[in-house]
Amino acid sequence: MxxxxxxxxxxxxxxxxxxxxxxxxxxxxxxxxxxxxxxxxxxxxxxxxxxxxxxxxxxxxxxxxxxxxxxxxxxxxxxxxxxxxxxxxxxxxxxxxxxxxxxxxxxxxxxxxxxxxxxxxxxxxxxxxxxxxxxxxxxxxxxxxxxxxxxxxxxxxxRLVPGALGSETSAANESFTGGLLDFPHYTRPPEFRGMQAPEVLLSGHHAEIERWRREQALKKTKRNRPDLLENAELDERDKALLEKFDNDI
Ligand SMILES: C[S@@+](CC[C@H](N)C(=O)[O-])C[C@H]1O[C@@H](n2cnc3c(N)ncnc32)[C@H](O)[C@@H]1O
Missing domain, CATH: 3.40.1280.10 (SPOUT methyltransferase, trefoil knot domain)
Incomplete structure (x- = not known):
């Protein structure tokens, strides 16, 4: 290009x-x-x-x-x-x-x-x-x-030109792709100034990690960019989670 x-x-x-x-x-x-x-x-x-x-x-x-x-x-x-x-x-x-x-x-x-x-x-x-x-x-x-x-x-x-990113999957998981903001990221150390990285990310349990990431992406989008939710690709579980966040507020 x-x-x-x-x-x-x-x-x-x-x-x-x-x-x-x-x-x-x-x-x-x-x-x-x-x-x-x-x-x-x-x-x-x-x-x-x-x-x-x-x-x-x-x-x-x-x-x-x-x-x-x-x-x-x-x-x-x-x-x-x-x-x-x-x-x-x-x-x-x-x-x-x-x-x-x-x-x-x-x-x-x-x-x-x-x-x-x-x-x-x-x-x-x-x-x-x-x-x-x-x-x-x-x-x-x-x-x-x-x-x-x-x-x-x-x-x-x-970033979207095939091969330009180190990992072909990274563009697919970023903010706005699929209509949501990205989920939060953490790296070492697991504890920093008394702040703990979420336990689930250290668990090695991939299905649970995916679930947590989806939930966090929904939460962050709802908090910072609720306008995006109107056109986001949401399934029934996502919608239920969003309703739960509403009730939690
Ligand atoms: C000072 S601006 C001109 C503003 C213009 N008089 C107006 O009020 O719409 C000079 C140039 O900066 C660029 N520019 C300024 N703001 C921009 C924006 N938000 N997005 C893209 N280009 C921008 C454009 O190329 C524009 O011609």
């Missing part, structure tokens, strides 16, 4: 992809990450990427021409209708649809993701209207630029 990141600050990413799973996935040639300096696609001698907003107001807006040129030079296509199958062009934007584990799973099916990082007041709207396939937000807050959001997308998606 290939990621192309279009940014006015390619140096921002120095170091961000040089650790852990992303670095290993690149070394194993499971993924490729290419950075593209937006200024390289300008045609004027000042290499201007931004301009004042029409209609007045604060700040600057990223101009459409270099962004269109950058994406067209990467895709070899003019117009999003002619992108190769498996290519998605993403504009990072607080106005986009929410980035979730489900969307990460969908994007992980792509062969190529082109990520456009905005800055300043944002990006000329014609980019969203005619160039991109997806406008994506990483949360309901405003960042200074799309670069941190691009790192978030790449990180969450790479």
């Amino acid at each position: 290939r990621f192309d990141i279009i940014t006015i600050f390619p140096d921002f990413f120095r170091g961000a992809f040089e650790h852990g799973i992303i670095r290993r996935a690149e070394a194993a040639r499971l993924i490729e990450v290419k950075l593209h300096d937006l200024r390289a696609f300008t045609r004027d001698k000042h290499r201007q990427v931004d301009d004042r907003p029409f209609g007045g107001g604060d700040g600057m807006v990223l101009k459409p021409e270099p962004i269109f040129d950058a994406v067209e030079s990467l895709t070899g296509a003019s117009g999003r209708e002619s992108y190769k199958q498996g290519t998605r062009v993403v504009l990072l934007s607080p106005q986009g649809r929410a980035f979730t584990q489900e969307l990460a799973e969908e994007l992980a099916q792509s062969e190529r993701l082109i990520l456009i990082c905005g800055r300043y007041e944002g990006v000329d709207e014609r980019v969203a209207d005619a160039l991109v396939t997806d406008e994506i937000s990483i949360g309901d807050y405003v960042l200074s630029g799309g670069e941190p959001a691009a790192v978030v997308l790449v990180d969450a998606i790479v």
